[in-house]
Amino acid sequence: MIRQERMTVVSQREIAKDIFEMTLQGQIVQEMSPGQFVHIRVSDLLEPLLRRPISIANIQKEAEEFTIIYRAQGRGTKVLSQKQVGDEVDVLGPLGNGFPVEEAREGETALLVGGGIGVPPLYELSKQLNAKGVRTIHVLGFQTEEVAFYEEEFTKLGETYYVTDDGSKGFKGFVTDLLNELNPDFNIFYSCGPLPMLRALASMYEEKKGYLSLEERMGCGIGACFACICKTEEGQEKDYVKICSDGPVFEKGVVKL
Ligand SMILES: Cc1cc2nc3c(=O)[nH]c(=O)nc-3n(C[C@H](O)[C@H](O)[C@H](O)COP(=O)(O)OP(=O)(O)OC[C@H]3O[C@@H](n4cnc5c(N)ncnc54)[C@H](O)[C@@H]3O)c2cc1C
Numbered sequence: 358m359i360r361q362e363r364m365t366v367v368s369q370r371e372i373a374k375d376i377f378e379m380t381l382q383g384q385i386v387q388e389m390s391p392g393q394f395v396h397i398r399v400s401d402l403l404e405p406l407l408r409r410p411i412s413i414a415n416i417q418k419e420a421e422e423f424t425i426i427y428r429a430q431g432r433g434t435k436v437l438s439q440k441q442v443g444d445e446v447d448v449l450g451p452l453g454n455g456f457p458v459e460e461a462r463e464g465e466t467a468l469l470v471g472g473g474i475g476v477p478p479l480y481e482l483s484k485q486l487n488a489k490g491v492r493t494i495h496v497l498g499f500q501t502e503e504v505a506f507y508e509e510e511f512t513k514l515g516e517t518y519y520v521t522d523d524g525s526k527g528f529k530g531f532v533t534d535l536l537n538e539l540n541p542d543f544n545i546f547y548s549c550g551p552l553p554m555l556r557a558l559a560s561m562y563e564e565k566k567g568y569l570s571l572e573e574r575m576g577c578g579i580g581a582c583f584a585c586i587c588k589t590e591e592g593q594e595k596d597y598v599k600i601c602s603d604g605p606v607f608e609k610g611v612v613k614l
């Protein structure tokens with residue numbers, strides 16, 4: 358069930374250049390699953406008015422806490438990065454349909470491919486896959502070393518590779534270049550990141566089962582304003598989907614990339 362709650366900031370730290378990790382406490386954590394997102398009103402003032410959509414990166418139900426990882430780039434996310442421990446934040450969520458963890462079976466291998474600020478939702482996904490006995494391989498792409506994060510966290514969960522545009526950390530190039538070299542053996546893939554990366558993966562692994570999380574500019578976040586519509590591939594039930602309420606995660610082949 359979608360709810361609006363004033364959640365309390367329990368930690369906030371900069372984990373890479375302009376990349377912040379914020380943990381919030383509140384009751385809606387109980388409803389969260391990997392790949393879903395929250396819609397955050399960053400200020401009680403009139404400006405900035407629109408909420409910002411941010412993925413759920415880590416869920417700790419017992420403590421009623423969840424974590425987001427976000428890049429402070431524009432007006433809204435910069436305001437968010439100034440919040441202090443004890444401040445309250447207006448959160449709407451959890452929103453959307455997340456990654457189907459049940460599609461990977463115990464003993465199978467899942468390939469998780471992330472790019473930039475598409476990496477955060479893969480962390481909770483990997484935790485839940487590992488908890489049910491699925492082996493995970495993580496391939497994480499960033500522009501440079503200074504904006505890369507969570508190496509220790511992902512490495513604890515499975516085989517982890519970093520890829521940077523300039524080679525400052527790990528492999529130099531695109532995640533697809535590394536995947537061509539690695540040629541990993543896996544049963545299913547999950548991915549979140551920039552559209553060109555998702556497009557390249559979908560055509561590279563045409564014969565595999567895969568799920569892609571899409572990012573689109575959003576208004577309401579709950580399916581009411583049509584700000585986030587995308588065309589579907591031919592043969593689909595609907596001609597378009599709303600990323601916020603039908604997604605953000607779709608099976609490969611549903612949305613025209
Ligand atoms: C489902 C979903 C999950 C996301 N998860 C994350 C995450 O985990 N971490 C993270 O850093 N970012 C994430 N993003 C992107 C994030 O929402 C934007 O970077 C952020 O809204 C930009 O706001 P701003 O205040 O920095 O920029 P501004 O330029 O001030 O934003 C102006 C307006 O444009 C919208 N906007 C700008 N860029 C984007 C974008 N790329 N996607 C959607 N709306 C945008 C904002 O929501 C706002 O309404 C996600 C986006 C979506 C749709």
Ligand code: FES
Nearest residue numbers: 576578582583601
């Ligand atoms: S953001 Fe309003 S319909 Fe998706």
